[in-house]
Structure formats: C-alpha cells, structure tokens
Amino acid sequence: MSSFYDELEDLETAEDFLRFFGIEFDARVVHVNRLHILQRFHDYLTEETNLDTLSDELLRDRYKALISLAYADFVKSDAIAEKVFKVHKEQADRHNASFVSLESLTLSGVR
Numbered sequence: 304m305s306s307f308y309d310e311l312e313d314l315e316t317a318e319d320f321l322r323f324f325g326i327e328f329d330a331r332v333v334h335v336n337r338l339h340i341l342q343r344f345h346d347y348l349t350e351e352t353n354l355d356t357l358s359d360e361l362l363r364d365r366y367k368a369l370i371s372l373a374y375a376d377f378v379k380s381d382a383i384a385e386k387v388f389k390v391h392k393e394q395a396d397r398h399n400a401s402f403v404s405l406e407s408l409t410l411s412g413v414r
Contacts (some may be wrong), residue, residue, distance in 0.1 A: 305360040317341050321374060324367040328374055334395075336377040339387045343373040346387070 308365040314320050321328045333340065344357040348354070354362060376385055 307308055307362050307366075317344075317374070320344065320362055320370050324363075326371055326374065329378070331390060332372070336382055338371050339382045339385065340370075340377055342387045343385070344370050356369070375391055 310323075314323055316330065317333050317340040318328075318330075341369065348366075351365065351369075357365060391400075
C-alpha cells in the first residue's frame, strides 16, 4: 500500500497537481501562471506546522486546500501583484522608491 507522499512523486506540473486533487481549473490561468502557482503552493506548505502529524486522508485534504488556494490567488490576481518570485518583489520595490523632484537635483548656488 502506497502512502500519500508516494502518490505525489510523479506529479510535476501545476496541472498534474490540480488534476490529482480533482480541482477544476481554467487552462489559460494555469498556462500563464503555472510556476507561480507551484511556488505559492510550496510557500503555503512551508507555512504549515503540523503536516507530519496528519493521517494520509487529512494530509490529502490539506494539500488539496492549499493547491486550491494557490490556484485561486492567480484567478483573482496576477503574478506581478502576487509577488511570488524575487524579481517581482524587487520590481515592486523599485516602483515604490521615493520620488525625487527635478528641482532637488539642481546644483545649489549655480545660476
């Protein structure tokens, strides 16, 4: 008899996980965001503290809930807004940089 983790071994893509857990999905959303969905799923799993104490049945339910949540994040939003990867976080930081006016860049005392 195989364990829940044994069943997960062959899953590689976001589509694989969504199909495995019987979650209906829009292929267009997954196509554009598949790596982001998997990373968010991983992030959610990393935040879980009690997974090793759950039975296979409860573990399956928790994984299903987390992959559903990860997918839903990108149905209602996009990769840039969700800032899953470092490049998007850095891009957001650059856009939030302090504004510097042109007047503040002029040399004082020079006319």
